[in-house]
Amino acid sequence: GAVVSQHPSWVICKSGTSVKIECRSLDFQATTMFWYRQFPKQSLMLMATSNEGSKATYEQGVEKDKFLINHASLTLSTLTVTSAHPEDSSFYICSAVPSAGTSVYNEQFFGPGTRLTVL
Amino acid sequence: KQEVTQIPAALSVPEGENLVLNCSFTDSAIYNLQWFRQDPGKGLTSLLLIQSSQREQTSGRLNASLDKSSGRSTLYIAASQPGDSATYLCAVNTGFQKLVFGTGTRLLVSP
Secondary structure, rough: OOOOEEOOEEEOOOOOEEEEEEEEEOOOOOOOOEEEOOOOOOOEEEEEEOOOOOEEEOOOOOOOEEEEEEEEEOOEEEEOOOOOOOHOOEEEEEEEOOOOOOOOOOEEEEEOOOOEEEE | OOEEEEOEEEEEEEOOOOEEEEEEEOOOOOOHHHHEEEEEOOEEEEEEEEEEEEEEEEEEOOEEEEOOOOOOOEEEEEEOOHHHHHEEEEEEEOOOOOOEEEEOOEEEEOO
């Protein structure tokens, strides 16, 4: 149980295009999901908190107009990188927190990540 | 601002050794601490979660301890195996489920 998937697992795009990454909780509902970015040989940095039915909360220094987050249902959050540039190339990982009342509440479960390469 | 540091940054040991990974954090006001494993190019696998009120957690060959007042946690791996080779990350929950990750320890266990 508590499986999180991401799609696609990797994507290559041209500079200036937009890319959408999906994060799904497969066997539980998640009111809150998080998006992280990881550069090579570095740790994970939180980008934003995605809350179902409301606007995302972005960490300091993260451009909300560049990284659009939509959490339309209790099992799906999407991250769209708009007008991507080579410096946006990174490993993007999402996590999901099971909604209150479940046995694994208070623990985050991570997706397998999406490797984005912008040419 | 919470900062999480892991020592050592890299560790290479022969198979069978017991080893300890260290994690320190600057602000003791945490809700819980998690240890994760990350294989190259992959996502995170949760190993152990310690609530702020707990002192340790065990799972198989893994044992994690937490000393919140001193801002320290250790991950003990018994009888290491080549399959344990990975990067190990600790992360503290600073509230509202927000995790601050450590810098990671790259472990290589040679046969």
